[in-house]
Amino acid sequence: MATEGGTKREIVLNRREVVARVLRDRGDALVVPGLGAPTWDATAAGDHPLTFAMWGAMGGTAMIALGLALAQRQRRVIALPGDGDLLMGIGSLATIGTQGPPNLVVAVIDNERYGETGMQETHTARGVDLEGIARASGFRKTASVYTMQELEAAMPLVYEAPGPVFIGIKVTTDPVPNVLPPRDGAWLKHRFRQALLGDKAFE
Amino acid sequence: MSEQPATPTWPRGIYDGLRANSVRQVAYVPDAGHSELIKLCQATEQMSTISLTTEEEGIAMLAGAWLGGERGVLLMQSSGVGNCVNLFSMVQECRFPLLMLVTMRGQWGEFNPWQVWMGSSTRTILEQCGVLCFDVDEPQRVVETVASASDLVFNAYRSAAVLIGQRVLGSKNFLK
Numbered sequence A: 001m002a003t004e005g006g007t008k009r010e011i012v013l014n015r016r017e018v019v020a021r022v023l024r025d026r027g028d029a030l031v032v033p034g035l036g037a038p039t040w041d042a043t044a045a046g047d048h049p050l051t052f053a054m055w056g057a058m059g060g061t062a063m064i065a066l067g068l069a070l071a072q073r074q075r076r077v078i079a080l081p082g083d084g085d086l087l088m089g090i091g092s093l094a095t096i097g098t099q100g101p102p103n104l105v106v107a108v109i110d111n112e113r114y115g116e117t118g119m120q121e122t123h124t125a126r127g128v129d130l131e132g133i134a135r136a137s138g139f140r141k142t143a144s145v146y147t148m149q150e151l152e153a154a155m156p157l158v159y160e161a162p163g164p165v166f167i168g169i170k171v172t173t174d175p176v177p178n179v180l181p182p183r184d185g186a187w188l189k190h191r192f193r194q195a196l197l198g199d200k201a202f203e
Numbered sequence B: 001m002s003e004q005p006a007t008p009t010w011p012r013g014i015y016d017g018l019r020a021n022s023v024r025q026v027a028y029v030p031d032a033g034h035s036e037l038i039k040l041c042q043a044t045e046q047m048s049t050i051s052l053t054t055e056e057e058g059i060a061m062l063a064g065a066w067l068g069g070e071r072g073v074l075l076m077q078s079s080g081v082g083n084c085v086n087l088f089s090m091v092q093e094c095r096f097p098l099l100m101l102v103t104m105r106g107q108w109g110e111f112n113p114w115q116v117w118m119g120s121s122t123r124t125i126l127e128q129c130g131v132l133c134f135d136v137d138e139p140q141r142v143v144e145t146v147a148s149a150s151d152l153v154f155n156a157y158r159s160a161a162v163l164i165g166q167r168v169l170g171s172k173n174f175l176k
Helices: A015-024 A038-046 A061-071 A083-089 A091-099 A130-136 A148-159 A187-203 B010-020 B032-042 B053-068 B077-094 B113-128 B139-156
Strands: A030-033 A077-080 A104-110 A142-144 A165-170 B023-028 B047-053 B071-077 B098-103 B131-134 B159-164
Touching: A015 A038, A015 A077, A015 A104, A015 A148, A030 A061, A038 A077, A061 A077, A061 A083, A061 A091, A061 A104, A061 B023, A061 B047, A061 B053, A077 A130, A083 A104, A083 A130, A083 B010, A083 B077, A091 A130, A091 B047, A091 B053, A104 A148, A130 A142, A130 A148, A130 A165, A142 A148, A142 B159, A148 A165, A187 B032, A187 B053, A187 B077, B010 B032, B010 B139, B023 B032, B023 B053, B032 B047, B032 B071, B032 B098, B053 B071, B053 B077, B071 B077, B077 B098, B077 B113, B077 B159, B098 B139, B113 B131, B113 B159, B131 B139, B139 B159
Parallel strands: A030 A077, A077 A104, A104 A165, A142 A165, B023 B047, B023 B071, B071 B098, B098 B159, B131 B159
Antiparallel strands: none
């Protein structure tokens, strides 16, 4: 919950530690971090061929993950959008809710800011509750995370619970160094498909 | 309605072509011109049909489908093309194959002035975004045009749109 007794909870989590913890257990999961900071976070946790690092396409992260989840129903698919990205494509929560993919997880890395453009506030800083929207859209399991303890408690949702799963993870605006993945989009696509599909990627 | 046989046969022809091309994900924002095709796709277990809140969701979703090894198609009305523009930059940068079937408004016999601007700039916008466009204005050419666009998309790894003209679909007129 965003509030307890009407008081906003303190945000203490470091985004790098959060994303590193989530991805530590990734196994054969497919990962789609959103443009900007989530992509740098995922890269800091370790560049990986089955991470499709985004340099653009704001608003599209959750839907890329949906297309992937429908195509790869035996794999866990984890979208890591930022809050600005998810708000821009907020209708995608409704679309995912109607499809109900059991293997899809949307874990928003929510610092309540547009980080790449000067840390302007997003709607989540003004009380918009993304978990509530996800729940009302038909996500099967949802959680809000403010502490590492709550993140640990949410890990079974990330990797085991029947989805779609939504996890809202509140992180601070404390600066972290940029850790950039390769930029060439076609190459990132080919690398991902080759790692996932083998020679079929080039048929 | 005008200029249209009572039961057009081309939606079934498109459907058969998509099936033959192993298209599995069918994303759409509904349009009257696509209603028969949507019903056919919904009725088969070999296809997932995904209703979208806005067309740009479909561009992202089909990129994800391709990453995962599946082919898809996006069905929309010409007004939806404008909703997709920024995401076309990902399609081109990553060279994602993308097949779009666009039913046109704002042209042949249009009665709604609000449709004319987007309808008359649809092709220009798509081409500016690097999407190859194929117009079709005769019902008997719809199926072959979709089939050739589809071959180009999935064999030559390009983005293409088939613009199905209002002359094929029949113009809407709520004033009559």
